[in-house]
Amino acid sequence: MTGQKDVEALTEDEARAELARLAQAIVQADAAYHQKDAPEISDAAYDALKQRNAAIETRFPDLKRADSPSERVGAAPVEGFAKVRHERRMLSLGNAFAAEEVAEFDARIRRYLGLSDDAPLAYTAEPKIDGLSLSLRYENGELIQAATRGDGGTGENVTANARTIDDIPTRLEGAPDVLEVRGEVYMAHADFEALNARQEAAGEKRFANPRNAAAGSLRQLDSAVTARRPLKFFAYGWGVLSAPLADTQMGALQRLKTLGFVINPLTELCDGPDRLLAHYAEIEQRRATLGYDIDGVVYKVNDLALQDRLGFRSTTPRWAIAHKFPAELAWTRLERIEIQVGRTGALSPVARLTPVTVGGVVVSNATLHNEDYIAGRDARGQQIRDGKDIREGDWVQVYRAGDVIPKVADVDLSKRPDDARPYAFPTVCPECGSEAIREEGDAARRCSGGLICPAQAVEKLKHFVSRGAFDIEGLGAKQVEAFYRDDTLAIREPADIFTLQARDAANLAKLKNRDGWGEKSAANLFAAIDARRTIPLDRLIFALGIRHVGESAADLLARNYRTWQAFETAMTAARVGEGPEWEYLLSIDGVGAVMAESVVTTFHQAAERASIDRLVEHLTVEEAAPRGQVDSPVAGKTVVFTGTLEKMTRAEAKARAEALGAKVSGSVSKKTDLVIAGPGAGSKGKKAAELGVEIIDEDAWLRLIGAA
Ligand SMILES: NC(=O)c1ccc[n+]([C@@H]2O[C@H](COP(=O)([O-])OP(=O)(O)OC[C@H]3O[C@@H](n4cnc5c(N)ncnc54)[C@H](O)[C@@H]3O)[C@@H](O)[C@H]2O)c1
Numbered sequence: 001m002t003g004q005k006d007v008e009a010l011t012e013d014e015a016r017a018e019l020a021r022l023a024q025a026i027v028q029a030d031a032a033y034h035q036k037d038a039p040e041i042s043d044a045a046y047d048a049l050k051q052r053n054a055a056i057e058t059r060f061p062d063l064k065r066a067d068s069p070s071e072r073v074g075a076a077p078v079e080g081f082a083k084v085r086h087e088r089r090m091l092s093l094g095n096a097f098a099a100e101e102v103a104e105f106d107a108r109i110r111r112y113l114g115l116s117d118d119a120p121l122a123y124t125a126e127p128k129i130d131g132l133s134l135s136l137r138y139e140n141g142e143l144i145q146a147a148t149r150g151d152g153g154t155g156e157n158v159t160a161n162a163r164t165i166d167d168i169p170t171r172l173e174g175a176p177d178v179l180e181v182r183g184e185v186y187m188a189h190a191d192f193e194a195l196n197a198r199q200e201a202a203g204e205k206r207f208a209n210p211r212n213a214a215a216g217s218l219r220q221l222d223s224a225v226t227a228r229r230p231l232k233f234f235a236y237g238w239g240v241l242s243a244p245l246a247d248t249q250m251g252a253l254q255r256l257k258t259l260g261f262v263i264n265p266l267t268e269l270c271d272g273p274d275r276l277l278a279h280y281a282e283i284e285q286r287r288a289t290l291g292y293d294i295d296g297v298v299y300k301v302n303d304l305a306l307q308d309r310l311g312f313r314s315t316t317p318r319w320a321i322a323h324k325f326p327a328e329l330a331w332t333r334l335e336r337i338e339i340q341v342g343r344t345g346a347l348s349p350v351a352r353l354t355p356v357t358v359g360g361v362v363v364s365n366a367t368l369h370n371e372d373y374i375a376g377r378d379a380r381g382q383q384i385r386d387g388k389d390i391r392e393g394d395w396v397q398v399y400r401a402g403d404v405i406p407k408v409a410d411v412d413l414s415k416r417p418d419d420a421r422p423y424a425f426p427t428v429c430p431e432c433g434s435e436a437i438r439e440e441g442d443a444a445r446r447c448s449g450g451l452i453c454p455a456q457a458v459e460k461l462k463h464f465v466s467r468g469a470f471d472i473e474g475l476g477a478k479q480v481e482a483f484y485r486d487d488t489l490a491i492r493e494p495a496d497i498f499t500l501q502a503r504d505a506a507n508l509a510k511l512k513n514r515d516g517w518g519e520k521s522a523a524n525l526f527a528a529i530d531a532r533r534t535i536p537l538d539r540l541i542f543a544l545g546i547r548h549v550g551e552s553a554a555d556l557l558a559r560n561y562r563t564w565q566a567f568e569t570a571m572t573a574a575r576v577g578e579g580p581e582w583e584y585l586l587s588i589d590g591v592g593a594v595m596a597e598s599v600v601t602t603f604h605q606a607a608e609r610a611s612i613d614r615l616v617e618h619l620t621v622e623e624a625a626p627r628g629q630v631d632s633p634v635a636g637k638t639v640v641f642t643g644t645l646e647k648m649t650r651a652e653a654k655a656r657a658e659a660l661g662a663k664v665s666g667s668v669s670k671k672t673d674l675v676i677a678g679p680g681a682g683s684k685g686k687k688a689a690e691l692g693v694e695i696i697d698e699d700a701w702l703r704l705i706g707a708a
């Protein structure tokens with residue numbers, strides 16, 4: 001994050017607000033990463049959010065939220081899988097990045113145990129496998145259950161899937177009656193490449209990295225799919241046991257090996273921080289040749305009696321730590337710079353690279369951020385701040401910290417070819433030839449072609465059909481792109497979606513037998529389109545894809561203008577910077593000048609406006625609830641969710657309740673109106689009963705809000 005205030009300088013109000021923002025951002029990242037296996041931000045960015053959150057909580061312990069991200073592990077199980085409650089919670093690991101932190105880890109443990117600096121204290125060190133953790137429960141030697149970590153307390157039942165993994169024995173000889181083995185499911189690089197090649201050949205999506213591929217493959221509702229995926233498993237620990245495995249961590253691993261599990265061969269016993277660091281260096285050196293992804297080295301106290309005494313913090317064991325590797329880097333040739341044009345016309349430079357393996361993933365494209373990042377000097381010869389002077393033909397450093405999108409991080413000027421010329425950033429749009437203009441204060445240069453620009457039009461359509469917008473089933477980004485390019489079925493702007501069926505009675509026949517469309521799916525598509533002819537005002541406003549108007553801004557506008565007609569009339573009459581309509585727009589809490597200008601300008605651009613008018617002709621726009629007042633049975637009530645929810649994640653429950661005007665709180669007090677309690681409600685349930693607060697179960701809640 002940029003422009004961040006020092007934690008020491010934060011006021012209490014700022015800290016509270018930031019903790020709220022961080023909690024939300026982290027929940028969202030966790031859901032994308034753990035539930036959908038599709039991270040939206042980089043691991044480095046995620047770790048930075050967590051560290052910032054922890055730093056603020058340390059300085060303002062009283063502001064720590066009931067739903068604090070530092071108290072949570074992973075994310076709740078996903079709908080569709082049966083749920084498994086872990087008898088012993090599956091936790092995360094604390095992190096260390098620098099050598100000093102490893103020394104501190106050792107010192108902390110000595111303090112806790114009352115050991116002197118020179119008392120012997122041994123650790124195991126083993127690679128931290130970058131996959132996902134799995135719990136395997138054996139009873140009388142039979143594998144009876146396999147579960148993912150989920151949120152640590154409840155995971156997903158993936159027993160049938162786990163049985164398809166070769167490294168996982170289904171029968172054990174000589175094991176304790178009850179034995180829960182824990183370890184990491186992962187995919188080797190070669191298997192990952194082959195899987196992606198097959199996916200590509202079958203026209204299916206490629207996985208971004210081996211971890212996502214492993215997680216997506218294990219968490220399949222159809223175990224036949226998992227069976228075809230080449231998954232592997234390293235055992236590294238255990239949960240419930242009817243009899244101890246050994247006295248030491250190393251001994252327990254040996255025992256697991258004897259029982260038939262695969263133990264990582266780079267596991268070593270180390271007698272202190274210096275040996276740990278030496279082993280870390282060795283593993284880091286071998287990292288690229290291991291054939292699978294690791295993201296650090298895990299250190300664990302070897303003596304199990306000491307592990308017991310050390311115990312756990314809320315989400316991590318005191319007796320172990322993950323020493324992470326620094327972000328992954330590689331050098332390669334930048335062959336070409338290409339420009340991609342986005343929904344709002346921004347020209348984004350992309351580096352086409354000589355393919356290079358960065359931490360096991362082949363990278364051939366990387367982002368170059370924006371015009372200034374590539375540029376060295378401006379027209380007057382002045383050095384541009386942060387400008388790296390990147391040229392086609394350059395030798396560049398690619399950076400990928402578990403990243404979704406790799407970045408070009410640096411350039412090696414000593415290897416610059418003699419004929420390399422400064423990159424001339426285009427001043428016309430490469431897609432439509434319109435002038436590309438850069439406005440003061442904008443990092444991006446933008447195509448001025450608006451809707452005549454095919455790139456913008458397609459991106460706008462993709463946005464139009466996206467989740468928070470029209471969300472038309474069967475019409476996703478891929479289909480929109482195909483329809484856009486098709487001359488007979490042409491969808492060139494949103495209105496075309498609603499005329500698709502009527503434009504040509506033979507459309508159904510045309511759709512048939514094309515790219516997977518059959519009579520049935522075509523009919524389904526038309527029905528899905530019809531279902532959206534009535535649309536809430538906020539969704540319509542969001543769907544228009546106006547720059548700076550996201551979902552919450554669209555909601556704000558909808559609540560203030562209430563009807564499409566009022567909104568449209570006001571925007572038509574408004575002039576940027578003056579007049580009553582402009583003043584009113586700006587007076588809305590949450591609407592700033594930049595957003596206001598963007599909205600007003602959109603309504604005054606002839607082509608945009610005509611396109612909006614054509615669209616609205618096909619729609620019935622629902623009136624929005626007025627500002628601050630929501631028509632729902634729970635509006636204004638303070639509710640508390642406690643225990644395990646079976647039908648939705650905590651985040652969903654919260655978002656839904658808030659959308660209905662309820663205030664969601666983490667703790668039960670006299671101000672609480674309603675408690676929604678699932679199994680394991682515990683102390684909050686008790687407190688609610690004591691205070692006489694109404695308690696209902698999840699089903700009753702869903703009925704109450706009309707979602708059952
Ligand atoms: N990019 C994102 O949006 C996003 C979101 C959430 C999490 N993450 C990433 O996920 C990680 C945090 O997730 P986490 O809570 O699972 O912590 P973690 O992955 O850093 O550490 C805990 C996990 O390590 C695994 N592990 C691998 N080898 C092990 C071994 N030898 N011994 C013990 N455990 C071993 C276990 O599965 C355990 O659950 C971070 O790297 C974070 O950056 C990223």
Ligand SMILES: [Zn+2]
Binds near residue numbers: 430433434447
């Ligand atoms: Zn263009």
